[in-house]
Amino acid sequence: MFKWFGKVNFSPYTRVADFARHLKEGRLMGSRCRKCGARSFPPRADCSECLSADFELVEVGRKAKLLTYTRIVAAPTGFEALSPYIVAVADLEEGGRILAWLGETVKEKDIRFGMELHVVPRIFTELEEIKVYYTLEKES
Amino acid sequence: MRVGIIGIGHGVFGRRSDATVQELAFEAFRAAIEDAGIERKDIDCSVIGAVPEYHKQRSLAGVVQEYLGLVPKPTWLTEVACASGSAAIRTAWLSIRAGVHDIVAVIGCQKMTEISTPEILALMGRVGEVQWESVFGTTFPGYYAMFAMRHMHEFQTTPEHLAEVAVKNHFYGARNPCALFRKEITRERALASEEVATPLRVFDCCANADGAACLILAREEKALEISKKPVWLAGMGCATASMSVLRRPNLVGLPSAVEAARQAYEMAGVGPGDIKVAEVHDCFTIAELMAYEDLGFCKKGEGGRFIAERRSYIGGSVAVNVDGGLKAKGHPIGATGVSMTCEIARQLRGEVPPDRLVPGADIGLTHNVGGIGQYCFVQVLKRE
Ligand SMILES: [Zn+2]
Numbered sequence: 123m124f125k126w127f128g129k130v131n132f133s134p135y136t137r138v139a140d141f142a143r144h145l146k147e148g149r150l151m152g153s154r155c156r157k158c159g160a161r162s163f164p165p166r167a168d169c170s171e172c173l174s175a176d177f178e179l180v181e182v183g184r185k186a187k188l189l190t191y192t193r194i195v196a197a198p199t200g201f202e203a204l205s206p207y208i209v210a211v212a213d214l215e216e217g218g219r220i221l222a223w224l225g226e227t228v229k230e231k232d233i234r235f236g237m238e239l240h241v242v243p244r245i246f247t248e249l250e251e252i253k254v255y256y257t258l259e260k261e262s
Numbered sequence: 263m264r265v266g267i268i269g270i271g272h273g274v275f276g277r278r279s280d281a282t283v284q285e286l287a288f289e290a291f292r293a294a295i296e297d298a299g300i301e302r303k304d305i306d307c308s309v310i311g312a313v314p315e316y317h318k319q320r321s322l323a324g325v326v327q328e329y330l331g332l333v334p335k336p337t338w339l340t341e342v343a344c345a346s347g348s349a350a351i352r353t354a355w356l357s358i359r360a361g362v363h364d365i366v367a368v369i370g371c372q373k374m375t376e377i378s379t380p381e382i383l384a385l386m387g388r389v390g391e392v393q394w395e396s397v398f399g400t401t402f403p404g405y406y407a408m409f410a411m412r413h414m415h416e417f418q419t420t421p422e423h424l425a426e427v428a429v430k431n432h433f434y435g436a437r438n439p440c441a442l443f444r445k446e447i448t449r450e451r452a453l454a455s456e457e458v459a460t461p462l463r464v465f466d467c468c469a470n471a472d473g474a475a476c477l478i479l480a481r482e483e484k485a486l487e488i489s490k491k492p493v494w495l496a497g498m499g500c501a502t503a504s505m506s507v508l509r510r511p512n513l514v515g516l517p518s519a520v521e522a523a524r525q526a527y528e529m530a531g532v533g534p535g536d537i538k539v540a541e542v543h544d545c546f547t548i549a550e551l552m553a554y555e556d557l558g559f560c561k562k563g564e565g566g567r568f569i570a571e572r573r574s575y576i577g578g579s580v581a582v583n584v585d586g587g588l589k590a591k592g593h594p595i596g597a598t599g600v601s602m603t604c605e606i607a608r609q610l611r612g613e614v615p616p617d618r619l620v621p622g623a624d625i626g627l628t629h630n631v632g633g634i635g636q637y638c639f640v641q642v643l644k645r646e
Contacts, residue, residue: 127397128396128397128398129397129398129399130387130396130397130399131397132388132392132393132396132397133392133393136393164393164394164506164508189412189513190408190409190411190412190415190513191408191411192404192407192408192410192411192459192460192461192462193457193459193460194399194400194401194403194404194407194459195456195457195458195459195460196401196403196458196459197399197401198383198384198386198387198388198399198401199380199383199384199386199387200387200399201387201399204399207399209398209399209400209404209408211408211507211508211513218508219507219508219509220508221394221395221398221400221507221508222398223398235412235415255397255398
């Protein structure tokens with residue numbers, strides 16, 4: 123059910139669709155290649171190291187460090203009502219990177235490069251539709 | 263075998279509600295064949311650089327080919343976002359180097375004001391990687407803003423540095439009759455403009471435009487036979503970087519630009535210090551600062567100081583975007599790469615108005631970036 127993922131979803135069909143189901147249940151998943159063990163976040167079905175298509179989703183830690191961010195004022199279609207919002211990129215402690223909104227627990231004046239953040243799964247329903255995503259917060 | 267530029271044609275960039283995209287292409291094409299002194303029958307093939315999703319007309323290459331009167335010669339479209347024009351040049355260069363064609367017309371053309379604002383806003387939401395990034399409302403300025411924030415953090419780059427890039431490019435744009443914005447601006451005005459994505463403001467961003475540019479390329483013997491002043495495509499670099507910022511080695515430069523520049527310098531047998539005039543992809547002011555660094559005009563992190571010391575003005579160490587750049591000239595995405603090469607070729611031929619001519623320029627460079635750096639083309643041009 124990858125169409126659950128995101129405020130606006132552009133790519134409902136993917137081999138890692140289970141990611142969204144896990145997220146709905148509160149788990150953040152990356153991928154692990156069953157052949158060579160290479161891990162990836164965001165998850166990918168096909169191994170970038172050994173080209174194997176045999177993968178599994180594995181839970182990843184939620185700790186991250188802020189790499190960069192921006193406050194988006196001019197928002198695209200579907201995001202107008204949220205503007206302005208802060209999009210951030212953070213390095214996950216266990217490897218991989220994540221792009222997400224900075225959540226309400228992080229005040230703009232308190233943002234520091236390298237600050238510790240936690241990936242928090244978010245679930246909400248909109249017109250009977252399920253939406254799942256994650257935000258980056260000060261506390262888990 | 264060298265490949266030479268024998269014809270240059272450049273249309274007026276701007277909100278061209280007076281013309282269709284094929285009419286814009288024609289305007290540049292006619293100027294280029296007149297400049298080359300050839301006829302349409304001399305052209306073996308055309309390559310069109312454009313980004314299809316902005317046009318109502320589908321499969322544009324054939325329509326342009328018909329309107330230019332080049333049927334039944336072959337044509338095709340190249341698309342790599344904002345670098346589509348340079349991809350067209352590279353494709354034409356390859357076809358000549360392969361010995362398949364002798365003379366090829368390269369046409370970069372784009373209408374971006376044909377589609378409505380809601381359509382533009384919808385497209386704007388899909389410039390990033392759509393599976394993991396666009397779902398958070400990322401935008402094109404947003405990505406460059408994140409590069410800028412990191413650059414400011416690591417290297418003490420300031421909003422004033424960014425504004426100085428806009429000031430320079432508007433200064434030269436004011437002297438270019440083909441430019442969209444022909445007015446100088448002050449740093450204060452740039453810094454007071456509306457915020458788009460922190461730290462980028464309206465004056466840090468280039469504007470969409472309509473326009474076309476055309477080059478006629480020829481194999482060495484033909485170029486020497488036809489043209490008194492051919493300009494040679496001496497170094498042709500081309501590289502990619504991951505689409506996703508989540509898979510980039512760093513967020514303070516474009517690895518594709520570093521690699522494309524390395525290839526172009528090596529092929530041309532020159533280094534960054536030999537470049538007298540350059541066209542770099544200033545879709546945002548931060549992009550020009552990163553280009554100074556990625557191209558080796560200065561060390562990584564020194565881009566801010568480079569502009570503050572006016573080293574990219576004429577009379578500095580390398581004149582950059584002295585036609586106004588994307589910032590003031592406007593950015594018709596498919597035409598931009600071809601426009602850059604037109605400008606450098608004109609500079610090397612000494613055919614630019616004196617107020618923005620780089621005196622004695624014999625080696626020049628173009629740096630054309632697609633998207634947020636997933637594609638980069640760098641060319642080194644030399645005059646005979
Ligand atoms: Zn593997």
